[in-house]
Amino acid sequence: MQAKHAEHPPVTAASPADPGPVQSENDESPEALTPEELAAQWEAEAPERAGGVANLASSLVVLGLGGAGMALSVGLGLGTPAAPSAGMWPFIVSLIAAAMAVVQLIVGRRGGKDGEKFSAMSWYTVIGFATLILMVVLMPLIGFEIPALLLCFVWMRWLGGERWRSAVLYSVLVVVAFYAIFIAALGTTIPRLF
Amino acid sequence: MDFFGPVLDGFGTVLDPTNLLYCLLGVVIGMLIGVLPGLGPAATIAILLPLTYGVEPVTAIIMLAGIFYGAQYGGTITSVLLRLPGEASSVVTVFDGYVMAKQGRAGTALGIAAIGSFIGGTIAIVGLTFLAPLVASFALDFGPPEYTALALLGILLVATISGGSKIKAIIAAAVGLFLATVGRDGFTGAERFTFGNLSLADGIDFVPIAMGLFGVGEILYNLEERHRAVSAPLKVANVWPAGKDIKQASGAIGRGSVLGFFLGILPGGGATISSLASYALEKKTAKDPSRFGKGAIEGVAGPETANNAAATSSFIPLLTLGIPANATMAIIFGALLIQGVTPGPQLISNDPELFWGVVNSMYIGNILLLIMSIPLIGVFVRILRIRAAILAPITALITLLGAYTIRNSMFDVMLVVMFGAVGYLMKKFGFEPGPLVLAFVLGSLLESNLRRSLLVLEGDPSGFLTRPISATLLVVFVFVAVWPMIKSAIDQHKNRSMAVQAVNEKENA
Amino acid sequence: MKNRLTRRSLLALSAAGAVLALSACGGNVGGGSASAEFPSGPITLTVGQAPGGSTDLIARAAADGMADSLGVALPVVNKPGANGALATEEVAAMAPDGQNLVLLNASLITITPLAVSEEEAVSLDDLDVLMGLSQDDYVMVASTKSGLKNFDDIKNSDKKLSFGTTGVGTGSQLAQELILAQADVEGTTVPFDSGSPALTAVMGDQVQVSTVQLGEAKPQIDAGTVTPIVVFSAERNEFLPDVPTAIEAGYEVPVSQYRAIAAPKGLSDDAKQKLVASIKDAVATDAYKSFNEKNMLTPNEISGEEVTTEWNELAAKYKELTDEYSISLAGK
Known part of the structure; x- marks a missing residue:
């Protein structure tokens, strides 16, 4: 998922030799699990209740x-x-x-079946939230471009584990694309620097 | 001819090549944005609204219909492939749809969903064509007491038919009702809970709430859950389901269409309720209910048909009474206003051309969806293959900038982020955002009509029961409120007799 | 690694700095660049009401003509909130370079202060009013089922009637409360959220009488589904010549909605002249004139100074009248 294909477009096409796993006549493809196995797997994957x-x-x-x-x-x-x-x-x-x-x-004093416990990964959400707040604060002051660039970079590099090169490249591409769509094409009045 | 004349004229307008092109564009872009994880139809339509500003009103409305259907279907794609429902009405699709995808039948699931959506949508439009004028004809009998009863019923349905804990659903709904009271009171002019902030004087706009709770809340949650993220299948084949699958799903599609159509007319999130109801119905009528949750095709076909039929029939209260039945309709309401169309009792008689233009554009949007979804599914699967690390900030930026463009307000963007945090926390603590948002939408309608009723009825609540429409609605309300109790009593009785039967059988064996 | 990191961060920072230095090419944040030539780019006309309403439509009609006259784009931006107070205060605080304008509703200055607390009230002090646009009249209509034909029927009705308004702090409420107080009619006032539901309620006889804006009521008056009672303009309205004014009926209720375009205070003479000229050009176009006609708006194209005087006088007048008849717009 991480850096392996970083230099390539993120789409991995199936090789032509790959026998498509999908055959509706024959439901069980090699990687498919039985419903029971799936249910068990989901149960194990599910986060701990709150x-x-x-x-x-x-x-x-x-x-x-x-x-x-x-x-x-x-x-x-x-x-x-x-x-x-x-x-x-x-x-x-x-x-x-x-x-x-x-x-x-x-x-619900004994807990119950809903909600999820916070985990170490919850810090990612806190950081993500902080960058969003920063973006909202900075946007009216210096326009959306630089905050957006920073947000993309932080989310890609640190929250997403992209490599430096791809994080910088994609961040710039994303901001340029947004500028093209929202400012150049749609002509919105979003605060902007350029 | 009196009735069909304007209906057929509407088709002429819609079939104009320019209009068709815009509708096509709407479907494709709607799907494109709707397929992004975390963005449901309401958020998608809100984000794409600026696209419709520059074009002719009729064309804009036709494009909007395309966006609407495209966005609806976009949510289905992520439900099936990523276990990420775009909005509440696609939640049940996840149960069997995602399992089907795991079994390598993602194409079949998406295909049957497209076919079901098309059939459900089309049946609902036909129903709408005949029912809307009928509803409009007695819309004038809808006074404050009737609106009060309707809103009450809607909120009750939302709170009781949601998936999780009922108590938590009621809490969420109560919070939604409370948030709806923020702003200047329409009766006394008093500022309520604004703390002197002028941006709150007109109340909180529901779009930031919906975008925050559903959109940003989901994005923040996904940041944490990334390590558990599911990647989309490499390739989705056999999008056109086999004859056997269609045959198996046909009953579900038929039942889903009818169920969805009627539940959709009710205010309070018809699409969500009808998808849940359809799933329950299919499970109940199936010969082998244990297949459900394990890749039963009816479990995808029924709810997807029902939610599209309901989404379409919820245009009836919007176009005839001016009541948006759910968050998506509320955005469409705003979009129509921008185009100079005021949905309400007068629309159908004052401006039949526009009314039927709106209705007929839905046929076209629906047909185009079916035509486009099949070749385009491959493209959407590719989008979903983009690494979440890159997709997440894109989705976040679309949401923030989209929120800004609706009212050109930084305050709204701040609200979106704040409600994003609330949505994330609600999810962590086991509260559903759905009841909150819908109660919020219906909240001011309920309060102001209740108070208006008290004024008109001079403080005498028995007036609610002497008016036929409000009395009927209140009877339904009471029935829905006590039904779970009756049902559990019946179930208990049934279980006991079944247990007795099982014991007898054992003894006989 | 650590070292590399910092170096990279430094690089990124300096790049960002360079980008900042390169600014001032079309951005819309911070203080406007004080260029000598006016207009120096697109001019924004802010509207304090939601898209689609009559105020918004007027803004768009005027903006079209002004854009043609000035030769720059003139986008209309909606910032609804607090009956327009939000948008007005925001524009009033902007740089007075003429690049930002606001469309004013008179009711915000003349009527809203009667319903809200003092610190919320908006005044014209921070604005340069450029020019008045048009007048939008209120009409009192009755349901056909009620059988009410004129104001005397209302006055002599032995049933207790309910009266719909388009909301708290609106001209509709003020006009109706004034005439009812002067005629000493007891009734229940029922506020609706806007004109359309108030009108629909009269059509369905949910309330017997409502006061709404003429443009909204006209199609229903023509169709005979509601009966016009009085108009609240000073003189008979050209679109409803057969309906008496409240003044003719013997009541002092001079309430109408007026609209004007304003800029932040301190505009340069050059910018002001160009803007006023462009508004004059805009209102002279056939497109704008037929727009007025279609929406039942009476042109009231007076100078900015006249607007300021007139609105301030109206505000004082309304204050005096509400005090005299001890009417409170902010409920009981």
Whole structure:
């Protein structure tokens, strides 16, 4: 997946000698697994469930948001059911959210079957998010080109494990292509340097 | 002739070579962007909207129909090949579609999905042709109480029919409803939850929310999951399914078309609900339900047919009542407004030419999709073979710049990134973004019509039940709300009798 | 390896620096390059309303003519938000080089301040108004089912009526509240999100009366699905000559929507003259005139100074009237 084909276009064509794995008359190609094997493989591949602590945390966050929503709504004024004021509806909605959070807190205390644990790879997401924020901050100041170039480069080189050469090359190509499409062809008003 | 005259005239417009060319272009570009991982139809159409600005209104609408169908199908391709559904309505396609791809039948899965989409879409357009004027004829009876009941029903359906935890779905929906209240209150003029920020005075636009939760959320999640990433098959052959496959899938396609058409009319994400419902139906009617999840062709054909039929029939509430039934429709709504077409009860009588132009362009978009998808699947497979490391920043940039172009607002881009983080966290903590987005879309509709109803009915809620349409809708609402309880009771009863039967059989043996 | 890395990074940095130095060739960020010639490139006309609405259409019609006259592109950019306050404040803060213009709705200056807090209200102080464009009148319509034919029917109705408006802080609300207060009519005011649903509600008799913009109501008035009651312009509207004005009916309700084009304050004389001349050229074209006709807009092409005076007077007038009849646009 990584650097092996870096110099070549990323499309790997099947060699002509390759007997296409697809034959609808004959479902089982050499590499195909039986459904049971697949199911087992997926199960093993699946990330670990988020667990009880995550449930506690997320339920408390929702509860907190619901509480804050109710407090702010009361600040707007509730009015009466027949003549509701601005805060009535958001109050009801926040109340539902908070009540459901309490239910979830109890129902999901042992974890349950949804969610995923954070892993060491989650740092990649944090870095990715940070570059996106940086892009949003820099775009109005110096246009989209340089931030976009940096974002592409960081994502390709460090988050994607591309080699230096291909990361630089593809980053430049991507930014040029975006300039051509969004600025030259579509004439949008995206902040730009050039 | 009174009825068919304008319908046939519409075809003349649509078949103009220029229009056909733009429709073709729309289908291809729609698929091209829609196939990028993480970008569903709503995001794709939003990104491509600027393309339609410079052309004639009718041509632009026809192109839009092409983009719409292309984008829908793009999501199917990634579901089947990469286990990455472009949007909620393609989620169930993953179950059997991806397994089929693993078994080397990716071509068959994509082919049957294209055929099913075409049939479902076409049946739905025919239905729309006859039903839309009917709905429009009583659209004027739709007052605030009716809209309230309709929105309530939509939100309930979204929250209860979603895949994961029901409680979490309700929480997500409640958060969506709350976010919809941000901005100036339309009744008192009070600023709600804007914290003095002028960009929030009109509320949060739903496009950044949808693009953030679905698009950026997915992109961020994929960064982490890259090491588990699935690579697309080298080659996809036999796109035209064998006779045996078509025969096997035909029942599913037929049922999916009808189911999708009727569920699509309901507000609140008809396409998603109908794909789930169709999958459940196929599993229930199958002779051997255990094949499902293991590469059953009906499990791809049914939902893909149903979601396309539903996506098409959700044009009915949009074009006749001016209600966008889901996020994608809401973007189409905006796009039509830009072209000077105001969807609503008056459209069909005031501007029949345009109305039928819109409807007929869907036939063409649908046909072109079928024609184009088969030769082009190879191209899309190649796109998916591009290393994720290179594709990911491209997708991220398309999303950010696309978000900017919708309202020329940096604030919206910031929102997209923020909601991207929220979407990622929701995914990690087991919340689905679907109910949130759809509740958000219906939220202001629900609140303002509820309050408007109270004004018109002078604070007397019994007025909801004395009006025939709202009363009917509320009965359906109650039925849907209590149905899971009834169903579990029935299931329990059935299980018990089956268990008894099994024991008896054992004893007899 | 580490060494190489830093060297490469340095190289990349200096390259980026060079790129930065080479800027100023068509970018649109930062302060505009102060070139002597006006116009120095495409001029952006910002609209504070969503695409497709009447304000947007007016902007596009005017921009077409101005682009031809000035010989540069004149893209219309929509930045909807807060009834146009967002776009207006953004443009007002830009460099006064004439490359950025904004299309103003009078209601933002004259009516919105009555409904929102003081710090949110927008004033004309930071803007150079270039020229007025047109006047868009409000008309009160009644449902055919209600049987209401004129304002006296409304006044003498023994049923409690409901009255639709196009939203809080709009001319539709102000006009309707004023006439109802002056005639001492008790009724329920029902705000809708915009003109189209308010009109549809009247057609279906969901509310008995609504006040909407003429351009929206005209097709339905012509089709006989709604009955026009009064128009709120000072004089009879040329598109509805048979419908009395509120003033004729004996009520002081001079409410209309006006539109004008403005630039950030401090425009050079040269730029201002060229821009005003281009607007004059634009409104003189046949295309623009037929656009006005088609959308029931009454031309009101007055100078920027007159616009400023008129709008400020209207703002004061509305303030006085709402105080006099103790009307609050911001709900109960």
